[in-house]
Amino acid sequence: MPHQEQAEPGAGAARSRARAAERLARSNPEASWPVTAYRRALPVRLRRRVARVVSREVRMQTKQLLSVWPSAGPSLSTVRAEREIRRHPRPLLGADRPLGRVRGVPKVLLASPGVSPLQARNANAAAVCEALEGAEVDYFWVRGRRNDSAVIAVPERDRDRVHLALAELCERLPGYVSPMDGRTATPRESSPGFAAATWKRLAAARVIRMTWYHSDPSGRLVLGPKYGCDVEFWAEEEGRLVAPRSQPVADEVPLHDTPVQESGALFTRLASPDTEMPTVRTRREFASPRPDDIRFPVDAVYTWVDGQDPAWLRRRQEAQGQPYHEEAANTARFASRDELRYSLRSLRQNAPWIRRVFLVTDDQTPSWLDPSAEGITLVSHRDIFTDPSVLPTFNSHAIESQLHHIEGLSEHFLYFNDDMFLGRPVTPQDFFHANGLTKFFPSPALIPMGDPGDEDVPVSAAGKNNREVLDSRFHTVITHKMKHIPYPLRRSVLAEIETVFADRHRATAAARFRSLDDLSIASSFHHYYAYQTSRAVPGQVSYAYVDLAHPDTGRRLGQLLARRNRQAFCINDTISTDEDVEGQQLLLEPFLEAYFPVPSLFERSPASGAPRREPAGERRREPAGTPSLGAAGEPPREATAALSP
Incomplete structure (x- = not known):
C-alpha cells in the first residue's frame, strides 16, 4: 500500500518517540503480570x-484495572537472584551491563x-x-x-573442565545457564x-544452554535463552562419540578425527551462504550443505510513494480519469505513519539473509533514508515500465506488474x-523451497x-x-484471497505472465488508477499461476492482520x-479520513518504536543526518559493486514488557 512521508522530525522527535514507546511498553495491559498469569x-x-x-468493553476495562494492580512483591527466587548479582565479588554491572528484569527475574544485560x-x-x-579453547x-x-x-x-570425559571454564567465563562476562531436558526448545x-x-x-545434565542476555541500550529489546548456545556432552562408546539427543545430521562420530574449518553461516539459516562469518x-x-539448504540469493522489493509531495499531487490531479472506487483514492492509502521505516527495521532484524532491498518510487526518497546506504537501491518507475507513455501512474496494480524489470533483482x-x-526471525525456507518452488499463503x-x-x-x-483469466486457461476456479x-x-x-497474458497484462500496466479490469499480479495472480504450472x-x-479503523485496534497492538x-x-487501513490519521499516529508510532527500537542501516542519524554505520559482526560476501544487508534484532517472546536498565 503506497503512502506519503513527512519531513524527518530530528533528534527531539526521535527522543519523544522513544519515551512514548517506553510508556506504552510499561503500561500495556496485555503485558501485565495478572493478564499473563x-x-x-x-x-x-x-x-x-x-x-x-463477556463483552469486549468489559474485558478491556478489566485488563486496564489489572495493569495497575499492585505487585504482590518479588518472589523469594527473585530476591535471591538479585542478591546473587549484587553481592558477587567481581563488578558485574556497568554502563553497558544494566540490570533488567526478564519474566520478573533480575538479569544482567549486555547492552x-x-x-x-x-x-x-x-x-x-x-x-x-573461547572458553573451551x-x-x-x-x-x-x-x-x-x-x-x-x-x-x-564436547566429550563427556571433559565435563568437569568444561564446567570450570564456563563458570570462570561467567564471572568475567555475566552469563546464565539452563539444563536442556528435551521438554521445551527454549528454557523458561x-x-x-x-x-x-x-x-x-x-x-x-547431558545438555546445557549458555545464555548472555543481549539488549539494545533502552532495554526494550532483549534477546535471551532463545539465542543461547547449547553445549552437548557426547559419550564415548567403542571408539566413537555418541550424541546425548537426537540429531538431524549425525548422532555419532569417530572418537579421534581431524577437525575441519567451515563458515559459521553453514550452521544457521538466519545467515545466507554469502554471509561473511568467522x-x-x-x-x-x-x-x-544439506539438500534443503537454500543457496540461491533472495532480495526484497518495496513500493512506496510520498503522497504529500506537491509535485506528485499536481501530477495526480492532472492525470486523465479518476479511480472507479473511493477506496482506491482514499486518504488512508497515502497517509504516512512511518511504516516503511519500521518495516525496514523489521526486515533487517528478522531476515538478515536478504541480499539487497529495492525501493520502487515515483522519483521520491523518504527524508530519513540514506540512499547511498549499503544494501538498498532506489528504483524509479521510469526504470521499470516498458511503456513510459503510461506514466505517471497512481495504480499499485500497474506498478506491481513491472517489478520483474528491476535491474539486478534476484530470481527469487x-x-x-x-x-x-x-515480527520474529524468519528463514528463506518459510517462503521458498530449496528446489526453487515459491510458497503462497491463502486467506x-x-x-x-x-x-x-x-x-x-x-x-x-x-x-x-x-x-x-486463470479459469480460461486452466479450467479451475480460484476462491480465496491471499494473506497480506x-x-x-x-x-x-x-x-512469463507478461508474455502469456499480454493483453490483460498491458491493460493493467496502462491503468493510471485502479480499474475494474486490473489483475493483481504480484499479490495473487502469480501464486495461482505458479501453482498451476508446478512452481508454487x-x-x-x-500471521496477524490489524485494521487501524477497527475500534479494537489498541488491544490488538497491545497483544502483538x-x-x-x-x-x-500487517497494519492496514483503507477507509480512514484526514481526521482519523492524527489519532492513529498517536496509537501506532509508539507501538512500532517499542517493537522495533533498533534503527536499520538505511536510516540517517537523527542528530547529524549522516548515515548509520554497520556494527562489527556479520557481513555478506558480495561481488564487487553489490551492496549488502546486515543482520538485526528480534524482540524476544520472553521479554513481555520494557526492561528497566
Whole structure:
C-alpha cells in the first residue's frame, strides 16, 4: 500500500518517540503480570468461552484495572537472584551491563546499539568457544535443529573442565545457564553461571544452554535463552562419540578425527551462504550443505510513494480519469505513519539473509533514508515500465506488474508493501523451497462470486479478474484471497505472465488508477499461476492482520507487543479520513518504536543526518559493486514488557 512521508522530525522527535514507546511498553495491559498469569492458567478454549459471554468493553476495562494492580512483591527466587548479582565479588554491572528484569527475574544485560538475533546467537557461541579453547577442550560445532541457537559438542570425559571454564567465563562476562531436558526448545528459566550452586545442580545434565542476555541500550529489546548456545556432552562408546539427543545430521562420530574449518553461516539459516562469518571448528560429518539448504540469493522489493509531495499531487490531479472506487483514492492509502521505516527495521532484524532491498518510487526518497546506504537501491518507475507513455501512474496494480524489470533483482525475491512487518526471525525456507518452488499463503477471505462491478472494492474486482483469466486457461476456479504477508515471487514467472497474458497484462500496466479490469499480479495472480504450472505450493506463516479503523485496534497492538509471537503482521487501513490519521499516529508510532527500537542501516542519524554505520559482526560476501544487508534484532517472546536498565 503506497503512502506519503513527512519531513524527518530530528533528534527531539526521535527522543519523544522513544519515551512514548517506553510508556506504552510499561503500561500495556496485555503485558501485565495478572493478564499473563490468566493466559497461562486458562487454556485457549476456556478463554474463548469467556470472550463469548463477556463483552469486549468489559474485558478491556478489566485488563486496564489489572495493569495497575499492585505487585504482590518479588518472589523469594527473585530476591535471591538479585542478591546473587549484587553481592558477587567481581563488578558485574556497568554502563553497558544494566540490570533488567526478564519474566520478573533480575538479569544482567549486555547492552549494545546494534543488537540482533544473529549477533546475539553468534556472540554467545563465540564466548563458549573461547572458553573451551582456553581450557584445551576438543570441541566441535554440530548442525542442530534450530537456527536461533548454536550447538557445540564436547566429550563427556571433559565435563568437569568444561564446567570450570564456563563458570570462570561467567564471572568475567555475566552469563546464565539452563539444563536442556528435551521438554521445551527454549528454557523458561536460567540460573547465574557466576554462582557455584548453579553448577552443582547441573552436574549430570547431558545438555546445557549458555545464555548472555543481549539488549539494545533502552532495554526494550532483549534477546535471551532463545539465542543461547547449547553445549552437548557426547559419550564415548567403542571408539566413537555418541550424541546425548537426537540429531538431524549425525548422532555419532569417530572418537579421534581431524577437525575441519567451515563458515559459521553453514550452521544457521538466519545467515545466507554469502554471509561473511568467522570459520568454526567442526567435524567432516557436519561440514557439507544439506539438500534443503537454500543457496540461491533472495532480495526484497518495496513500493512506496510520498503522497504529500506537491509535485506528485499536481501530477495526480492532472492525470486523465479518476479511480472507479473511493477506496482506491482514499486518504488512508497515502497517509504516512512511518511504516516503511519500521518495516525496514523489521526486515533487517528478522531476515538478515536478504541480499539487497529495492525501493520502487515515483522519483521520491523518504527524508530519513540514506540512499547511498549499503544494501538498498532506489528504483524509479521510469526504470521499470516498458511503456513510459503510461506514466505517471497512481495504480499499485500497474506498478506491481513491472517489478520483474528491476535491474539486478534476484530470481527469487520477497515483495513487501510498507504496512507489512516481520515480527520474529524468519528463514528463506518459510517462503521458498530449496528446489526453487515459491510458497503462497491463502486467506480465509473469499473472492466474491460474479463479475466485477462498481460496488466491488479494488481487491475483490482484481480477484474476480484473476479468476476469469486463470479459469480460461486452466479450467479451475480460484476462491480465496491471499494473506497480506510478504509475497514470495520469481522474476521468470512474472515475465512469463507478461508474455502469456499480454493483453490483460498491458491493460493493467496502462491503468493510471485502479480499474475494474486490473489483475493483481504480484499479490495473487502469480501464486495461482505458479501453482498451476508446478512452481508454487501453499505454505504457512504465523500471521496477524490489524485494521487501524477497527475500534479494537489498541488491544490488538497491545497483544502483538506483549506476545511477539507472529512471524509476520500487517497494519492496514483503507477507509480512514484526514481526521482519523492524527489519532492513529498517536496509537501506532509508539507501538512500532517499542517493537522495533533498533534503527536499520538505511536510516540517517537523527542528530547529524549522516548515515548509520554497520556494527562489527556479520557481513555478506558480495561481488564487487553489490551492496549488502546486515543482520538485526528480534524482540524476544520472553521479554513481555520494557526492561528497566
